[in-house]
Amino acid sequence: MINTAKQIAKKSNSSFYYAFKLLPPEKRDAMNTVYAFCRETDDIVDNVSASLDVKYEKLRKWRIEFEKAFSGHSEYSLLNKLGTTISKFNIPLDPFFELIRGMEMDLQKNRYLTFDDLSLYCYRVASTVGLMCIEIFGYKHKSTKEYAINLGIAFQLTNILRDINKDANDGRIYLPQEDLAKFDYSEKALMEKTYNSNFKELMEYETKRAQFYFDKANQIIQLDDKPSLFAARAMQRIYARTLDKIVAEDYNVFEKNISVLFFEKLGISIGAWAKYSLVYT
Template sequence: MGNQSKQIAKRSQSSFYYAFSLLNPVKRDAMNTVYAFCKSTDDIIDEGYEPDEVRYDKLRKWRIELEKSIKGNSEYQLLNKLGLIIKQFNIPLEPFFELIRGMEMDLQRKRYLTFDDLKEYCYRVASTVGLMCIEIFGYKNKSTREYAINLGLALQLTNILRDIKKDADLGRVYLPQNDMVKFNYSEHDILTGKYNQNFISLMQYEANRAKILFQTADAKLDFEDKPSMFAARAMEHIYKKLLNKLESQNFDVFNKNINVNKLEKAAISLGVWAKYSLVY
């Protein structure tokens, strides 16, 4: 199962895989298991073309099996392994169930009126993952929880900006509707891929929000906890680079595939790891 979890993380080519590859073997195995759970939960919503009722049923069963896994009684080997990791690192259960609720939100609503509405979604699908991870990394200050929460919000908002076209193709519009009104950019515009100055201004507005969330996260991370958070910091640097790339390309996500490549992710992760290994 450890190898299977590693393969799930590696196949995804995610920033997650590169950021956590330099952890010690025990923590790396734990993180691969947590990632495999998160990816498997996400796949229930995003893979295939099943009706929403089927996905609801799958999520409901997944939640029940997660509850069983705490006692090692799940029919899924991955969840039983996760149950052991939860006990080993004393990870609170709530973030795992909140993540599933976040996936349910993708079935219940495809639009968000305000940024506060969107923040709830971002918390459930991203900040929860941060709250799982910091228990594995280890920390001493309660403010590190706020670091994880705000970093998760920043990462997810950056993801949303990158994936505008992909999400629109699935009928999902995550940008707050009242922000779209503010910049005179309609839902029809986004669904048809209309790239104009109004869109660029709207995206810059949301990108500035992401920057503030990154800054808020940094302010919450105590100096004492920085060394143990090097993997989270690597994720942060990768996503800040992504945000910078989006800006430098004027957010032309309809016509360009804007991303951070594998070599860049690996270099950033190694650089952050070296900094915290050598300086602290």
């Protein structure tokens, strides 16, 4: 049985949960519902005890139940609540279906040849979430959609860099194969967790790419949209802090546990709320 949206969001200990806490109640509830959908979709793919066929079948059924939720007839209360949330905030449906396609990519491949291949994956599993969220946050400028897309890519690239060790343990390499070749760092070296100058140069390159998307998002966001997007800005600061910590550890993600602590997340979230909700209004 699926837990309530709030329970799922809180249990995840995600940066998203802390950023949502300072939203008005109606928006906070909507964000918890959207996040819970994303989390549950991801958990279908991440279930290590299930076979590939079972995961495909569960994902197929999840998509069908999601479609039933538009009329409130899903067997899952979470999806029915999501259907109501989508209607209330007029959230486009395409990002939800694209997210499911992104999860299917995780079942279909565990390597990415080029960054173009990887960027499609990043869009589907992360930018889509941003496109859902901005409809709840509210915005005035259409360019905010591009802000969400670029920020999502930055978030996912940061996750990939932070989780290289964990993903290698699962047999996955998200870093583009063309990048490994560019820095003469082999797949075998990554799987053996070889920390050397080639790896550090590769990581510096990938970190700068993630920073490029953070910077691009910053250039796009409009001043009068910042107050309503304070939760997104809080998440942006938390992920940027993660990227900074990777650099501070000299890119040694094999031996160092890179994380932003609870009080850091809370402090960043409160700071963003104070700045954008009080100063900019």
